[in-house]
Amino acid sequence: MNPELFSTKQRILDAAEALFASHGFAGASLRQVTSNAQVNLAAVNYHFGSKENLINEVLRLRLDKLNADRTQALLSALAKSPVQLEDVLGAWIRPALAASANEKGSTAFVRILARTYAEQNERLRSFLHDNYGHVLRDFAAALGTLLPHLDKQELYWRMDIITGALTFAMADFGTIKRRGASTEQHRELTADHLVRFAAAGLRAE
Amino acid sequence: MNPELFSTKQRILDAAEALFASHGFAGASLRQVTSNAQVNLAAVNYHFGSKENLINEVLRLRLDKLNADRTQALLSALAKSPVQLEDVLGAWIRPALAASANEKGSTAFVRILARTYAEQNERLRSFLHDNYGHVLRDFAAALGTLLPHLDKQELYWRMDIITGALTFAMADFGTIKRRGASTEQHRELTADHLVRFAAAGLRAE
DNA sequence: CTAGAATTCAAACAAACGTTTGATAAGCGA
DNA sequence: TCGCTTATCAAACGTTTGTTTGAATTCTAG
Numbered sequence: 001m002n003p004e005l006f007s008t009k010q011r012i013l014d015a016a017e018a019l020f021a022s023h024g025f026a027g028a029s030l031r032q033v034t035s036n037a038q039v040n041l042a043a044v045n046y047h048f049g050s051k052e053n054l055i056n057e058v059l060r061l062r063l064d065k066l067n068a069d070r071t072q073a074l075l076s077a078l079a080k081s082p083v084q085l086e087d088v089l090g091a092w093i094r095p096a097l098a099a100s101a102n103e104k105g106s107t108a109f110v111r112i113l114a115r116t117y118a119e120q121n122e123r124l125r126s127f128l129h130d131n132y133g134h135v136l137r138d139f140a141a142a143l144g145t146l147l148p149h150l151d152k153q154e155l156y157w158r159m160d161i162i163t164g165a166l167t168f169a170m171a172d173f174g175t176i177k178r179r180g181a182s183t184e185q186h187r188e189l190t191a192d193h194l195v196r197f198a199a200a201g202l203r204a205e
Numbered sequence: 206m207n208p209e210l211f212s213t214k215q216r217i218l219d220a221a222e223a224l225f226a227s228h229g230f231a232g233a234s235l236r237q238v239t240s241n242a243q244v245n246l247a248a249v250n251y252h253f254g255s256k257e258n259l260i261n262e263v264l265r266l267r268l269d270k271l272n273a274d275r276t277q278a279l280l281s282a283l284a285k286s287p288v289q290l291e292d293v294l295g296a297w298i299r300p301a302l303a304a305s306a307n308e309k310g311s312t313a314f315v316r317i318l319a320r321t322y323a324e325q326n327e328r329l330r331s332f333l334h335d336n337y338g339h340v341l342r343d344f345a346a347a348l349g350t351l352l353p354h355l356d357k358q359e360l361y362w363r364m365d366i367i368t369g370a371l372t373f374a375m376a377d378f379g380t381i382k383r384r385g386a387s388t389e390q391h392r393e394l395t396a397d398h399l400v401r402f403a404a405a406g407l408r409a410e
Numbered sequence: 411c412t413a414g415a416a417t418t419c420a421a422a423c424a425a426a427c428g429t430t431t432g433a434t435a436a437g438c439g440a
Numbered sequence: 441t442c443g444c445t446t447a448t449c450a451a452a453c454g455t456t457t458g459t460t461t462g463a464a465t466t467c468t469a470g
Contacts, residue, residue: 008447008448023231024229024231024232025232026228026229026231026232027229027230027231029426029427029428030427030428030429031426031427031428039448040447040448040449040450041428041429041449041450042429042430042431042448042449042450043447043448043449044428044429045428045429045430046446046447046448047447050428050429051428051429115320117373154398157374157398158398158402160373160374161370161373161374161399161402162370163373164369164370164372164373164374165366165367165369165370165373167369167373168322168365168366168368168369168370168372169362169365169366169369193359193362193363193409194366196406196409197363197366197406197409198406199409200405200406200408200409201401201402201403201405201406203405204398204401204402204404204405213417213418234456234457234458235457235458235459236456236457236458244418245417245418245419245420246419246420246458246459247418247419247420247459247460247461248417248418248419249458249459250458250459250460251416251417251418252417255458255459256457256458256459
């Protein structure tokens with residue numbers, strides 16, 4: 001029951017995250033996961049109950065932090081006066097980029113997100129909607145007041161485009177190298193460009 | 206050997222496309238495919254050799270047409286003087302949107318594309334790169350002359366963002382309904398917005 | 411009509427899958 | 441140390457996977 005850093009449970013989560021990212025949920029087997037984690041095959045069902053629960057847990061842990069970061073960043077952006085579109089978009093984009101360059105140095109989570117986003121899997125979509133839909137709604141409300149020329153449907157559609165762009169930009173974040181820039185500089189640069197790109201797209205027409 | 210419209214081979218391709226789109230390559234079994242296609246299980250291996258070959262064939266058939274359409278549209282855009290950024294982007298975006306609303310009335314192919322794009326699967330990535338990389342290079346060259354303020358690396362990165370946005374917009378194309386608009390009107394509207402969005406993002410900074 | 415190729419079919423193959431089991435080991439408050 | 445919970449383990453469970461087989465059927469050129 002200890003939240004040890006290298007506990008069986010944590011090693012499974014780490015290995016699962018990496019394998020789900022590279023092979024997908026269906027493509028990564030529990031035997032691969034437990035082998036990479038160097039734990040017994042039965043450990044997954046003991047600690048998580050089932051493969052499906054493991055998938056949910058991998059998503060939940062990361063999303064909890066990402067959404068908390070986004071919510072806090074949004075509050076900061078809304079506290080300023082006047083509220084700037086770039087700040088709101090930054091509150092959406094920067095925490096996601098930060099999550100993609102975390103302690104494990106892996107972009108596994110965002111690649112999982114890209115896959116999940118690409119999947120039409122109804123179970124996952126409703127899981128995301130139920131647990132994290134309110135964050136999306138908060139951002140939509142903030143963006144809506146900043147962009148009164150967009151009706152609600154159009155706004156959601158453009159946010160979807162931005163999310164797609166962001167997700168893929170993040171998924172490629174780890175693979176694209178920029179000459180003579182540290183990871184943090186690179187991240188800042190990427191965030192700046194994404195925010196500008198998204199802001200220009202939202203203001204269009 | 207006949208290219209009949211409802212041949213066993215074609216029925217397998219159609220069923221595979223739909224199932225790969227909704228369940229992924231690993232998630233869709235040959236038994237599901239052959240059952241939906243109403244053909245014998247062994248027919249896949251007889252006509253395609255293996256599941257992997259079937260996946261490649263599903264991708265290849267659609268991509269051949271998409272890339273031919275894009276190449277032709279690019280030539281048309283470049284024939285005009287002066288060459289407009291919106292026209293080049295339209296040559297990239299419109300054929301993809303058209304492919305997403307084809308005779309079968311399904312968005313299966315673009316959802317497959319979204320999944321493939323999200324996958325880090327090296328086999329598929331090199332398959333796409335080897336067979337269709339030249340089209341991407343042609344567009345990059347055209348965009349490069351229109352956007353001299355972007356260096357090559359930055360340009361490719363932004364094209365990646367656009368492709369991600371486009372892919373997800375297409376994947377959602379079928380699910381989003383717009384009140385009082387036919388499918389063709391809807392597609393035209395979507396294409397216009399995507400082009401504007403992308404052009405604004407590319408011109409930024 | 412007939413011979414031979416092309417296709418379809420039910421059945422089975424080994425391998426891999428997620429999951430369960432029961433025994434064993436480790437951890438720990440009393 | 442005891443007794444009990446928690447955790448790990450090898451082994452096996454029944455399914456499902458992609459693939460192969462060999463016989464039956466359909467098609468087609470001569």
